[in-house]
Amino acid sequence: MSISLKEIVKDPEWQKIRKELIGKWNNSPKLCCSKLSTFLGNISSTSDDKLRIVMNYLTGSGFRMGKIKHSCVQNIRNDISNEMKNRKLKKHYENKL
Numbered sequence: 001m002s003i004s005l006k007e008i009v010k011d012p013e014w015q016k017i018r019k020e021l022i023g024k025w026n027n028s029p030k031l032c033c034s035k036l037s038t039f040l041g042n043i044s045s046t047s048d049d050k051l052r053i054v055m056n057y058l059t060g061s062g063f064r065m066g067k068i069k070h071s072c073v074q075n076i077r078n079d080i081s082n083e084m085k086n087r088k089l090k091k092h093y094e095n096k097l
Contacts, residue, residue: 005056008049014039018057025068033072040076043083055080 009015017039021032036054040046058077062068 003049005052009053009056011049011053014050014053025062025070029068029070030072033070033076036076040080043079048084048087051080051084055084 017035020035025032036057040050040054043051055077058073058080063073
């Protein structure tokens with residue numbers, strides 16, 4: 001059973017990053033993306049929780065409504081999405097063995 005996203009986002013490290021990003025996206029989107037990438041670390045070895053946290057953040061209303069736009073945002077979302085799909089597929093094949 002997985003932990004709820006509501007609990008996962010309480011992570012102190014994430015809360016610090018999230019606060020640092022507030023109000024910065026319009027002027028410094030690359031810096032914001034860099035902070036998210038640093039938080040994630042190596043995407044192929046980062047925790048599922050971190051993937052869920054950042055994907056949830058990047059699909060929030062500011063991004064969904066188009067108020068926050070930059071190619072780096074889409075790149076991170078694509079990377080996370082691909083990694084989550086790879087993990088799901090790997091788990092599926094491991095269960096069949």
